[in-house]
Amino acid sequence: MNITQTLTSQVESNPLVILEKPEIDTPGTALTPMGVIDRALASNATPETLAKLLDLQERYEAGVARKAFNHAMAAVKAEIPVIQKNREVGFAHKSGGGDTNYRHEDLGQIARTIDPILAKHGLSYRYRTSSEIGHPVSVTCIVSHQDGHSEENTLHAGRDDSGKKNSIQQIGSTITYLQRYTLKAALGLASSYDNDGADADATDLAWVTKEQAEKLRTLAEEAGADIPKLCQYLNVSSIPDLYAKDYQRAVSAIEAKRRKAAK
Secondary structure, eight states, X not given: OOHHHHHHHHHHHOTTHHHHSSSEEETTEEEOHHHHHHHHHHTTOOHHHHHHHHHHHHHHHHHHHHHHHHHHHHHHHHXXXXXXXXXXXXXXXXXXXXXXXXXXXXXXXXXXXXHHHHHHTTEEEEEEEEOOTTSOEEEEEEEEETTSOEEEEEEEEOOOOOTTOOHHHHHHHHHHHHHHHHHHHHHTOOOSOOOTTTTTTSTTTOBOOHHHHHHXXXXXXXXXXXXXXXXXXXXXXXXXXXXXXXXXXXXXXXXHHHHHHHO
C-alpha cells in the first residue's frame, strides 16, 4: 500500500489524523493535506475521500491562520504603548447634585496610536453596528489578520440621552462610545484609569477641577516650586491628570517647599 492509499484510508476512518500532525514526514518527502489531495487525485481516489481531504485542508488552513493571528496579536501587544488621554469632559449634573469631570482618549487618538502597529503585523479592524427600534445599540468590533483568521467582540448600550442631543446624535454618541470600548477590549489595550465619567464625581476617582489645577499652578509659582518635579513626585504627567483625592497632598508638598525656601 503506497503513502496516498495509507493516508486516504486513515482519513476515511479518522479525518483528524492529519490535523494531529499537519506535516507527514516520509523518506525524501514532507506532505501537507494539499499534498495528500494531489496524490489522491493522481491515484483516482473516490469522491467521498476527496471531500474528506478537502474538508481536512480547510481545517488545516484555518489552524495555520489562527496561529498567525495569535502570533501577530502577541507582537502588537508588545508594541502598543499606553494611550494618552486627549479629551476632557466636564458638566453639571441635571439633578444639581454636583459636577462630573473626567479625561479620556477618543477613538481618533486610539486609531492614531494603534493603526500603524496593526498594519505592520498584518492586522486590521472594522465594525458592524445595529440600532433597531426598541433595542439597545449594538457594536461589534472585528479584528482580522491578512491570512484570514478574525475574532469579534460585541457590546450593547442604550442611546446616550445626556445633554441636548437629538435622536440621531444619541445613537451616534453611543456607537462612538461602543466602537472605542469594543476595540480596546478586542486588543486588550492598556490605558490609565478611564471610566468615562461613571462615578467620576466620587472623591477617589475624579480628576482635579480646572479651578483646582489653576490654583495648584499659582501656589507652585508663588512657592518657587518646579512643576515638572512636582508632577514627578505626584506620579502624574501634568497637573490636570491629578486625582482629586491627591489634591491636598499636592498642596501640602507645595507648602513644604515654601517653608523650606523661607528658612
